Each structure stands twice: as structure tokens, then as C-alpha cells.
Amino acid sequence: MKDVKGQSPADPAGPLTSTLTFRLGTLGAIATERFTEAVQAHGLKPKQVGLMAVLAAGTADSQQDIARTMGVAPSLVVSLADHLETLGAIRRERDPNDRRRQVLTLTDRGHTLLAECTTAAHTLDAALTEALPPAARQALHQALTTLAAQAGLPT
Amino acid sequence: MKDVKGQSPADPAGPLTSTLTFRLGTLGAIATERFTEAVQAHGLKPKQVGLMAVLAAGTADSQQDIARTMGVAPSLVVSLADHLETLGAIRRERDPNDRRRQVLTLTDRGHTLLAECTTAAHTLDAALTEALPPAARQALHQALTTLAAQAGLPT
DNA sequence: TATTGTTATACTCTATAACTATA
DNA sequence: TATAGTTATAGAGTATAACAATA
Numbered sequence: 001m002k003d004v005k006g007q008s009p010a011d012p013a014g015p016l017t018s019t020l021t022f023r024l025g026t027l028g029a030i031a032t033e034r035f036t037e038a039v040q041a042h043g044l045k046p047k048q049v050g051l052m053a054v055l056a057a058g059t060a061d062s063q064q065d066i067a068r069t070m071g072v073a074p075s076l077v078v079s080l081a082d083h084l085e086t087l088g089a090i091r092r093e094r095d096p097n098d099r100r101r102q103v104l105t106l107t108d109r110g111h112t113l114l115a116e117c118t119t120a121a122h123t124l125d126a127a128l129t130e131a132l133p134p135a136a137r138q139a140l141h142q143a144l145t146t147l148a149a150q151a152g153l154p155t
Numbered sequence: 156m157k158d159v160k161g162q163s164p165a166d167p168a169g170p171l172t173s174t175l176t177f178r179l180g181t182l183g184a185i186a187t188e189r190f191t192e193a194v195q196a197h198g199l200k201p202k203q204v205g206l207m208a209v210l211a212a213g214t215a216d217s218q219q220d221i222a223r224t225m226g227v228a229p230s231l232v233v234s235l236a237d238h239l240e241t242l243g244a245i246r247r248e249r250d251p252n253d254r255r256r257q258v259l260t261l262t263d264r265g266h267t268l269l270a271e272c273t274t275a276a277h278t279l280d281a282a283l284t285e286a287l288p289p290a291a292r293q294a295l296h297q298a299l300t301t302l303a304a305q306a307g308l309p310t
Numbered sequence: 311t312a313t314t315g316t317t318a319t320a321c322t323c324t325a326t327a328a329c330t331a332t333a
Numbered sequence: 334t335a336t337a338g339t340t341a342t343a344g345a346g347t348a349t350a351a352c353a354a355t356a
Contacts, residue, residue, distance in 0.1 A: 016208045017309040019276040021186045023299040028183010031176045053171045100332045100337040121174040131305045143295035144178040150286045154172040255314040255355045
């Protein structure tokens with residue numbers, strides 16, 4: 001059995017572009033790019049919205065906890081929180097029990113901003129999936145939820 | 156009808172973290188991070204592998220065409236191609252009909268490298284989807300193929 | 311003049327390391 | 334001595350703009 005011209009060695013079970021790894025990487029980049037553009041109108045970057053989402057979920061409140069939850073360096077949380085504080089989206093208060101800790105809380109303004117960004121994400125979702133039948137849309141959502149859970153991402 | 160405490164205003168049809176936009180963004184980042192680590196053993200970065208995939212697909216051969224296909228700046232293609240040439244993965248030849256154009260072609264070494272990276276992607280795919288029933292795996296692949304096609308990505 | 315590739319430069323994002331205050 | 338937050342610095346990645354060769 002010989003190699004066909006131009007396929008030496010043969011594709012290992014399908015081309016790179018049809019792998020889940022490639023598809024998630026490229027579609028993820030597009031999704032983030034569109035979301036970046038959408039939330040920019042509110043003076044926000046995706047990671048700043050992500051920090052607000054962590055606070056809304058109530059799974060972390062100190063900056064160190066938030067850094068661990070988001071998988072970023074603590075020094076990055078400083079600048080993200082600085083910006084959110086400037087926008088009036090969060091409050092920073094020293095923990096009275098341990099004055100080294102800064103406890104972050106979403107303000108009403110923060111809740112409003114997060115809701116607006118979430119609405120923007122839903123709008124982008126609709127555009128992204130417009131070519132998808134409802135059943136496939138549902139199956140996609142379910143499958144990504146499973147992958148996210150397995151990867152330790154918020155569900 | 157009053158707002159429930161801590162949900163003012165209410166979540167617009169589900170939290171941010173359950174949107175397709177958020178899931179694709181975060182899972183895409185993880186996929187790219189894992190792929191980056193995997194291809195690093197071959198001295199490659201994801202975009203360099205992407206360039207090889209474009210050449211293998213035969214949809215572009217000059218650096219300008221490749222830049223347009225990949226959605227990156229032409230100056231970036233220069234450095235990606237420089238590195239691939241150093242590895243012996245591609246050849247750069249002037250187009251005799253238009254000596255401004257550099258025509259890039261995959262060498263045998265390039266085909267081998269691309270095949271190895273593709274195999275690595277398949278291995279990552281398996282790890283990523285190990286919690287997914289075969290039917291769901293198939294549905295996910297089909298849905299992402301549709302999204303990729305609609306977004307103008309390679310299918 | 312317009313286009314291809316290249317080089318020079320700058321910008322964004324984010325991490326690491328050093329530092330301060332508190333424990 | 335260890336930890337939370339902050340600041341200073343550095344590196345990766347990529348774009349924009351200026352430039353050279355060719356059309």
C-alpha cells in the first residue's frame with residue numbers, strides 16, 4: 001500500500017483543522033474577540049467581566065482567592081480590581097478579622113454592568129448559533145457544559 | 156414582583172458562565188494552552204502549526220495570501236515562516252512569474268511535523284472528551300463544524 | 311503607482327520578582 | 334516567618350508604519 005501523492009505521511013485520522021482542539025481554539029478566539037468588542041462599550045475587558053462573574057457567583061471574595069479561581073496572577077487581579085473600582089462596579093474593603101485581605105463586593109452598578117455584559121453574550125450566542133437547529137444547539141450546550149465541568153471551569 | 160436578594164437586576168436568561176460565548180472562550184483558551192505545550196516538544200507554536208496546515212490544505216501559498224487566510228498581519232507571517240524555514244519544514248521560493256511573491260511549500264520534514272502535531276491534537280481531543288458519550292461527542296463535532304463554517308474557518 | 315515582503319517600532323496582555331503591611 | 338496586596342519590571346505575542354524590490 002503506497003502513499004498517495006501529497007499525503008506522505010498520511011493524515012492521522014483526519015486533518016488538524018477538524019480536531020476538537022483546533023476548532024475550540026479558533027472558535028474560542030473568535031468568541032473572545034467579539035465579546036471584547038461588545039463589552040468595550042461599557043469600558044470593560046473580558047477578564048474584568050470575568051472577575052465580576054466570580055463575585056456574583058460568590059465563590060471567592062479576597063483577591064488571592066479570586067486569582068486562584070480565575071487562574072491568573074494576583075498582581076493581575078490588582079489591576080482588574082483597580083479598574084472595576086474606578087467604574088464604581090466593586091467595593092474594596094479590608095477584612096476586619098485579617099487586615100491583610102481586601103474583600104471585594106459587587107455594587108449595584110456592578111450588578112447592572114454584569115447583567116448588560118451577560119445580555120451581550122446572549123446576543124452573540126444567538127448570532128453564533130443561527131445556522132444551528134434547536135436540537136443541535138441544545139446538544140452543543142450540554143456537551144460544552146460537560147467539558148467545562150471536567151476542566152474545572154464554572155458550570 | 157420584587158427582586159430576590161442578591162439578584163438585582165435578575166440574570167438575563169442565565170448567568171454569563173453558561174453562555175456559549177463564555178464557554179467557547181474559556182475552553183478555547185484551555186485547548187490552545189494544552190496544544191501549545193504539546194507542540195513545544197517539536198519546537199513549534201500553534202500559529203506556526205496553523206501556517207503549515209494552510210500550506211497542506213493548498214488554499215494559499217504566497218505570504219500575503221497566507222496572512223489573509225489566517226487573519227494575521229503579513230509581518231507576522233514573515234517571522235512564522237522564518238522559524239519554519241529554520242526547522243526545515245518549509246521552502247521559500249520566488250515566484251518566477253512575479254518575483255515579488257515568495258511561494259511557500261511544505262517539505263517532507265514539514266509534512267512529518269504537521270502529522271505529529273495533528274496526532275498530538277487527536278490525543279488531546281480524546282482526553283478532552285473522555286467524559287462524553289460517543290453520541291454526544293459526535294453531536295459536538297458536528298455542531299462545531301457548522302459554527303466554524305459559518306465563521307469562515309476551515310472545515 | 312501599487313503590491314510583496316521585510317524591518318523597525320510600539321502596544322497589549324500577563325507573569326515574575328521585589329517590596330510593604332499585617333499576621 | 335508567612336501571607337495578602339501592591340509595585341516594578343520583563344517577556345511574549347502581534348499590530349502598525351516605514352522601507353526595499355518588483356510590477
